[in-house]
Amino acid sequence: MANSTQNARISEPEGKPVPKASLALHWKVLISVVLLVHMTALIAAPMAAGPCSELERQVARSFSWYTTLAYIDHGYRFFCPEPSAGHLVRYTLSYPNGTTKTDVFPNLKEQWPRLLYHRFFMLSEKLARLMSPDIPADAPEEVRRDAEVERKVMQPALDAMVRSYGMHLLETTGAKAVTLEYVEHEIPEEEDMLRDRPLTDPGLYKVLWTKTYEAPKL
Amino acid sequence: MKLVAHYFRDLFRGTVAGWNRFWFTPTDPATLGIVRMLTGAMLFYTHLIWSFDLAGFFGRDGWITPEAMNKLPWHSPLEWSWFYWIDSPILLWCVHIACLCVFALLTIGLFSRTMSVLAFIATVSYINRVSLAQFGLDDTNAMLALYLMVGPCGAAYSVDAWRKRRRLNGQLSGAVGEGSVANAARSAQRFIEPSIAANIAIRLLQFNLCVEYFFAGIGKAQGEQWWNGNAVLMAVGNLEYQSYDLTGLIHYRWLASLLAHGTIFLEMSYCVLVWPRLTRPLVIAGAVAMHLGIGAFLGMWTFGLAMIIANVAFVSPWVVRRVLDRQPSRGGPNQGNVEQQSGGKQSRGTVRSPNGAQPSSLTSARK
Numbered sequence: 001m002a003n004s005t006q007n008a009r010i011s012e013p014e015g016k017p018v019p020k021a022s023l024a025l026h027w028k029v030l031i032s033v034v035l036l037v038h039m040t041a042l043i044a045a046p047m048a049a050g051p052c053s054e055l056e057r058q059v060a061r062s063f064s065w066y067t068t069l070a071y072i073d074h075g076y077r078f079f080c081p082e083p084s085a086g087h088l089v090r091y092t093l094s095y096p097n098g099t100t101k102t103d104v105f106p107n108l109k110e111q112w113p114r115l116l117y118h119r120f121f122m123l124s125e126k127l128a129r130l131m132s133p134d135i136p137a138d139a140p141e142e143v144r145r146d147a148e149v150e151r152k153v154m155q156p157a158l159d160a161m162v163r164s165y166g167m168h169l170l171e172t173t174g175a176k177a178v179t180l181e182y183v184e185h186e187i188p189e190e191e192d193m194l195r196d197r198p199l200t201d202p203g204l205y206k207v208l209w210t211k212t213y214e215a216p217k218l
Numbered sequence: 219m220k221l222v223a224h225y226f227r228d229l230f231r232g233t234v235a236g237w238n239r240f241w242f243t244p245t246d247p248a249t250l251g252i253v254r255m256l257t258g259a260m261l262f263y264t265h266l267i268w269s270f271d272l273a274g275f276f277g278r279d280g281w282i283t284p285e286a287m288n289k290l291p292w293h294s295p296l297e298w299s300w301f302y303w304i305d306s307p308i309l310l311w312c313v314h315i316a317c318l319c320v321f322a323l324l325t326i327g328l329f330s331r332t333m334s335v336l337a338f339i340a341t342v343s344y345i346n347r348v349s350l351a352q353f354g355l356d357d358t359n360a361m362l363a364l365y366l367m368v369g370p371c372g373a374a375y376s377v378d379a380w381r382k383r384r385r386l387n388g389q390l391s392g393a394v395g396e397g398s399v400a401n402a403a404r405s406a407q408r409f410i411e412p413s414i415a416a417n418i419a420i421r422l423l424q425f426n427l428c429v430e431y432f433f434a435g436i437g438k439a440q441g442e443q444w445w446n447g448n449a450v451l452m453a454v455g456n457l458e459y460q461s462y463d464l465t466g467l468i469h470y471r472w473l474a475s476l477l478a479h480g481t482i483f484l485e486m487s488y489c490v491l492v493w494p495r496l497t498r499p500l501v502i503a504g505a506v507a508m509h510l511g512i513g514a515f516l517g518m519w520t521f522g523l524a525m526i527i528a529n530v531a532f533v534s535p536w537v538v539r540r541v542l543d544r545q546p547s548r549g550g551p552n553q554g555n556v557e558q559q560s561g562g563k564q565s566r567g568t569v570r571s572p573n574g575a576q577p578s579s580l581t582s583a584r585k
Binding site for chain 2 (some may be wrong): 023038039042069154163171
């Protein structure tokens with residue numbers, strides 16, 4: 001009795017007609033092949049997103065034309081492998097009349113609604129992906145060599161991106177020069193949190209690099 | 219040896235039967251209809267926000283110039299976007315407004331199939347032009363738009379459905395003789411009968427969602443902080459994400475750890491526990507709670523809501539009908555279909571509207 005009551009609550013009500021629509025076998029086979037390709041591609045992309053084997057990388061590469069066009073080439077690595085520090089772009093504009101103005105993005109006070117703020121947050125946050133990690137001097141030769149190869153690929157992209165940000169700021173503000181600082185906002189240690197250290201503590205902000213651009217002379 | 223052969227024969231037959239049942243069983247397009255409506259609204263809002271700095275993000279001299287985009291190591295020529303070819307600010311605004319119209323039409327369900335294709339192309343065009351400004355919201359938006367193209371997303375809860383119903387009612391009231399009535403009934407069946415394409419669209423969305431949660435889960439399992447229960451504390455300690463200060467969680471370590479472990483458990487088990495009817499409501503409730511939490515405390519309401527919309531794919535059509543059409547519980551998937559098909563207790567020849575409007579009777583049309 002209890003079981004039937006439970007079923008009545010979680011299942012479709014009775015009286016379901018037998019659906020009549022059907023597909024010819026050749027259509028079913030064709031659609032099944034397409035579905036299998038799509039499902040494989042869907043899984044291949046995140047398989048190759050993290051640490052992966054050469055096999056996973058090759059499978060993902062063979063589907064990349066499709067996953068890119070269909071925009072399903074995601075790793076789905078939200079807050080992975082773990083939440084990390086935030087990143088900000090602090091910039092100082094120098095105007096022709098000698099005045100300066102310093103601002104930062106993302107900036108909750110200026111960027112509203114929240115989604116717009118988040119777009120600016122991503123602009124700053126994703127620069128960190130283009131930065132090569134610092135390798136200790138005593139690291140094995142192989143590790144240092146790999147890091148150098150990665151740096152050679154990433155650095156031009158980082159330079160181009162930061163330059164693009166800088167030139168956009170110059171063009172939209174009429175400033176003659178802009179200095180951009182890339183700031184890492186560290187997450188406080190556990191002990192700091194227990195001592196109620198504010199998240200805005202200046203000691204949690206670390207400047208990673210600085211770049212200056214001048215407006216092109218007309 | 220015979221036993222092994224029997225096993226593989228049964229395995230093959232069972233797999234084929236299961237595959238057929240999973241993908242090729244026609245379904246009421248009600249769930250797809252509600253997913254279309256919610257997705258359209260989300261796409262509209264997401265892209266409306268670009269209006270605050272349209273030239274800044276999509277203009278030639280914007281934050282990310284096309285030249286800078288080309289320097290990204292992962293940038294591919296296949297990452298297409300029509301914004302690369304737009305130089306004029308006026309044209310940029312015209313295209314943007316046209317895209318907003320597409321999303322609005324998709325929301326209300328006017329020319330739904332065409333709009334679903336245009337909405338996907340537009341969504342990906344925005345994403346690919348400024349990939350550095352994108353996050354999980356955009357992945358989810360594109361996923362939803364992709365699968366709306368597959369099925370008859372305008373067959374329920376849409377202006378298209380309303381217009382067709384009106385046309386059908388006109389046919390019925392103008393029908394004279396048995397043949398005309400039968401024709402009208404047949405066109406009614408074609409319009410609102412269960413659809414294999416609707417099923418495939420919903421199944422694809424469900425499968426994609428399972429893949430997304432699973433890899434989000436195993437990605438987290440690589441991180442030490444998710445294992446020692448500190449990950450949630452670290453997330454709320456990131457001021458740039460924060461919308462409410464939850465650092466006080468440090469005084470309730472057990473709760474922070476529970477949230478961290480619960481997140482991994484939910485994400486990794488979702489692809490298994492969401493299929494049995496008994497566990498599905500629990501899993502969906504857990505996912506909704508997680509996404510509401512992300513929205514409320516990490517400032518990503520849009521992402522949270524987009525994921526909740528994707529989870530609607532797991533709501534059975536008869537539940538959608540019962541909630542939205544306020545139909546009595548005797549309904550089920552039968553509702554919204556031409557009940558003539560059931561050949562059961564319903565009066566033959568009665569057409570029930572997909573949105574719960576008054577049924578029109580074919581027999582009355584004869585008079």
